[in-house]
Amino acid sequence: MLITVLAVQTGQLEPLSNKFTAEEESQMKRMLQRVDILAKHALENGVRLMVDAEQTYFQPAISRLTLEMQRKFNKEKPVIFNTYQCYLKEAYDNVTLDVELSRREGWYFGAKLVRGAYMYQERDRAQEIGYEDPINPDYEATNRMYHKCLEYVLEEIEHNRKANVMVASHNEDTVKFTLQKYVFVSIMYKNLKES
Incomplete structure (x- = not known):
């Protein structure tokens, strides 16, 4: 697999391996094999x-x-799941982009939704280096982002059946929210199949 990155100087996609030493390239190949x-x-x-x-x-x-890996292994069912950290401002954009790509290419989308674990580290680094804080402003905004991403994936399941989601949360309200939405999606799917 050729991994490319956007070169800031040229604005063109370039192979990442051009930046590796021989040892780093060897390590990358071994990691991809594993x-x-x-x-x-x-x-x-x-x-x-x-x-x-x-x-x-x-x-x-x-x-x-x-x-x-999803492109390669999620052809018949969702096997590989990516994790989306919903405390990030860009979580919804990442989820919707990947779902759309899976639709276009015809593979099964798999998502694990989490709130996130690196809030203080991310905020400190953003302030230290001088870029916009990537974290939602507060816990309530993170909850809204989590539910927005979850609803989007559940709607995809309802319409397409080629998506799966794992709700990775200790939050009681999120578990209740998921159960209510899931029961609704299941009933809608059952009714569609019977009609």
Whole structure:
């Protein structure tokens, strides 16, 4: 798999491997081989592989690798799941973009929705380096983002049936919200099948 990045100087996509030393390129190839082995085992054993999320400065690479695995392994059912951190301002955009890509390319979308784990670290880094804080302004905004992303994926499930979501939350209100929405989606799907 060729991984490309946008070069700031030229505005063109360039292979990331051009920036690697020989040892780094070797490590990258070994990592991709291990990921491929894990994904194949998950597919063969009927289990899901959840790819966890990290800090925003790592996440684009993780999401890109996960997307490539979804393209390869989510052809018949959702096996590979990407994690979306809903405490990020861009969470909804990321979810909708990936769902749309899965629709266009015909593979199953898999999402694990979490609130997030690196809030203080992200805010400190944004202030230190001088870029906009990527975190929602408060807990309520994060809850709204979580529910907005969840509703979007549940609607995709209702309309397309080629999406799955794992609600990874300890929040009682979110669990209740999910159950109410899920029961509604299930009833709607059942009624559509019977008509």
